Amino acid sequence: MLLEGVMLLWFLQVAVAVVFVAVDIRRTPEATVMKWGFVVITAFSSLFGALLYVLSCREPLPGTHEQYVAAKWRQVVGSTMHCVAGDGVGILVAAVIAHNLGLQPWEELLCEYALGFLFGWTVFQALFMKDMFGGYRTSLRKTFMAELLSMNAVMGGMTAVMNPWMTNTMPHPSPTGPTFWFIMSIALCAGFLVALPMNWWLVDRGLKHGMMTVRDAEPVPLAAGAALAGATLSDGPGPAMGGGHDHDTMRVGVGRRRLAVMTAVSFLVFAAGVLIAAVFGHLTM
Secondary structure, eight states, X not given: OHHHHHHHHHHHHHHHHHHHHHHHGGGSOOOHHHHHHHHHHHHHHTHHHHHHHHHXXXXXXXXXXXHHTTSHHHHHHHHHHHHHHHHHHHHHHHHHHHHHHTOOHHHHHHHHHHHXXXXXXXXXXXXXXXXXXXXXXXXXXXHHHHHHHXXXXXXXXXXXXXXXXHHTSSSOOOTTSHHHHHHHHHHHHHHHHHHHHHHHHHHHTTSOOOOOXXXXXXXXXXXXXXXXXXHHHTTOOOOOOSSOOOGGGOOOOOOHHHHHHHHHHHHHHHHHHHHHHHHHSOSOO
């Protein structure tokens, strides 16, 4: 009864938070894929996603979005949110398919990893960002490693929560019931938190970016002019006016050896999640 009450409150909050973000973000000069990402992540995380949107992306004053999202922590939040939203959709679809096919937990895990990565990489990353890289094939190549490292961290956090909870719940939650979606939501939130440090590194090295500012050609508001003047005087990055995507700030600042080390770290994070699942859950049934 307690869990049912918590789930009822959770889903009520999800409904309110999703409506707020979906309506309010239409006025935010953010890229379309990021707007959809915030709506999706809010559907996973309830009021937490709405709070992330307000603190990291919502324009505080007209014309100030460029300067507001320039802070590295906001870029990291955007990068992580983008990854979890894309991967999460693929993971949820895979979980439903695996349940209907009666797959073993370890088979379900592999299915979720594969479909989550493919959807996050080929759609949320490469497809929606192809204009930034000058074409879809180039975008696929440029986003592969960043998506792989981030996905490993997301799956590590998710698996550590999802598998023990799912496999120790009797009866096993079905996608037709609220318990399944509640557990998956909490697991995705865990994946988001675990992926934050990895995305910080990726953003810091220029392998990923977070928030973007997309504006139609329009007069610059007074607040934006003041922000631009302040950034110029302080030698900081100025706002991107007139539909800029800030792609010039993406730079590759990491060597092959360091990238190989971080790739190994990401797989260790994933392996740690699998180990926790094996100890506290059931990977074979």
